[in-house]
Amino acid sequence: MVTVRTPRASSRDDILRVFAEHVARKGYSDTSLSEIATVLGLSKGTIVHHFGNKERMLHEVHSAYYERRFAEAEFIHRELDDPLTQLAAIVYALLAAHRDDRAATIAFLREFVRYAEGGGLSEELRGRRIEYRDMVVAIIERGVAGGVFHSSDPGLSALHIFGMCNYAWTWYRPEGAKSIEEIATFFASDVLLGLCGARSESLTDVDEAISTAIATVIRTPNRLPPEPPAAS
Amino acid sequence: MVTVRTPRASSRDDILRVFAEHVARKGYSDTSLSEIATVLGLSKGTIVHHFGNKERMLHEVHSAYYERRFAEAEFIHRELDDPLTQLAAIVYALLAAHRDDRAATIAFLREFVRYAEGGGLSEELRGRRIEYRDMVVAIIERGVAGGVFHSSDPGLSALHIFGMCNYAWTWYRPEGAKSIEEIATFFASDVLLGLCGARSESLTDVDEAISTAIATVIRTPNRLPPEPPAAS
DNA sequence: ATTCGCCTACCGGACGAACGGTCAGTGTAA
DNA sequence: TTACACTGACCGTTCGTCCGGTAGGCGAAT
Missing domain, CATH: 1.10.357.10 (Tetracycline Repressor, domain 2)
Structure with a gap:
């Protein structure tokens, strides 16, 4: 998959949105960062880059x-x-x-x-x-x-x-x-x-x-x- | 620690009791079988022996x-x-x-x-x-x-x-x-x-x-x- | 106008730990 | 001899986190 990245447009809000949806559906502990990364076509490292860790999200x-x-x-x-x-x-x-x-x-x-x-x-x-x-x-x-x-x-x-x-x-x-x-x-x-x-x-x-x-x-x-x- | 095991007395009820306490305190996903086993001085295998799997507990x-x-x-x-x-x-x-x-x-x-x-x-x-x-x-x-x-x-x-x-x-x-x-x-x-x-x-x-x-x-x-x- | 350094989003592999679950075997009571 | 609670080493997987590296936009210096 080719990632088309709009310059300067961070995925921060998208990540938080999808994260909240997953927590709502499955709970915090059963929500995995890799799953969210996959959904958004990002790497797990990107999520950590933005938020530091899962708890802070x-x-x-x-x-x-x-x-x-x-x-x-x-x-x-x-x-x-x-x-x-x-x-x-x-x-x-x-x-x-x-x-x-x-x-x-x-x-x-x-x-x-x-x-x-x-x-x-x-x-x-x-x-x-x-x-x-x-x-x-x-x-x-x-x-x-x-x-x-x-x-x-x-x-x-x-x-x-x-x-x-x-x-x-x-x-x-x-x-x-x-x-x-x-x-x-x-x-x-x-x-x-x-x-x-x-x-x-x-x-x-x-x-x-x-x-x-x-x-x-x-x-x-x-x-x-x-x-x-x-x-x- | 020496495990004093009363013969023929299954730990089933104890396991279920401690399991419920842990789920109450930390939630299902953050409750681990090994932790419960340790608390009761049992092996993880014993828990699985009694209940098959975590979900059934x-x-x-x-x-x-x-x-x-x-x-x-x-x-x-x-x-x-x-x-x-x-x-x-x-x-x-x-x-x-x-x-x-x-x-x-x-x-x-x-x-x-x-x-x-x-x-x-x-x-x-x-x-x-x-x-x-x-x-x-x-x-x-x-x-x-x-x-x-x-x-x-x-x-x-x-x-x-x-x-x-x-x-x-x-x-x-x-x-x-x-x-x-x-x-x-x-x-x-x-x-x-x-x-x-x-x-x-x-x-x-x-x-x-x-x-x-x-x-x-x-x-x-x-x-x-x-x-x-x-x-x- | 070009170069340069910097900032930041993002990649992707590696990591150690912890997980749930398996299984062959042990000891004991019936 | 059978039945069963129980062991403990082990397996495969997945998790959160780490980290060196890349790419591109941008302001400042040249």
């Missing part, structure tokens, strides 16, 4: 994933002001990532436990995880303080939400019957009605909050476009 | 895990009759496994996606997963039919519950401040109040259902005892 995938989630979250925080809508937006954003940022999302959710305990590059990513969680906890606490939410433990409420959303990669399929918007609406009203105490007047509030939340998250700057349905 | 761990969950679930079904209490019991059972059946639970939740797509030993385990899900869906549907629950999509409600519970291994620590009973009570009332429409009169119903559920699950025959708090 995973770190970079995870780091970029966090970057996107934080950008989203900060946009949500900036554009929306009531906790109800903010929380709905977080739920939708986390679920939309399953469709629009699929490879990185699955690669992250499959492998982030690697950073649970110390060692190597884990400090930074562990910090980011705590940061994100605290942000959601803060939203819930603001809701509680404002009398909108009722939760005896905002930390557990947040873990409830994260579990509900972050487990979706194990069952969600883009080609499935339910759209992400339907799923997010269902999940968000589930938890929001619970948090609101589900007084009947809050029903319309929740519906409205979810609509606004979805519309807002979609407007996130530099947002990855929804992935087209798989051709195969 | 994982299969057996997962299979045994399902066995225990189904035994629990069937006991719940037998002892309890209203969907409210049954669902609370399922939530508690899934969470209690994180403490009382810890290694197998984490090993399962880390690795069950391996069986998502076809190949090898996956058919049976995939079937069991569907079976378990359908059972929970059936409970919700019975609740809906009886007017106790309100859910426009029992399938999604079940996925909500599974996500909430099955994500716990990523954050739950036995030595943590919250007990499994507290967590389960919090999570169960979250979803049950949502499903009940959270009319105020259902609040006491839900509390009572959860208490009954916990008391019942604990009585499950052949239940593994709660693991003692780690000494180290």
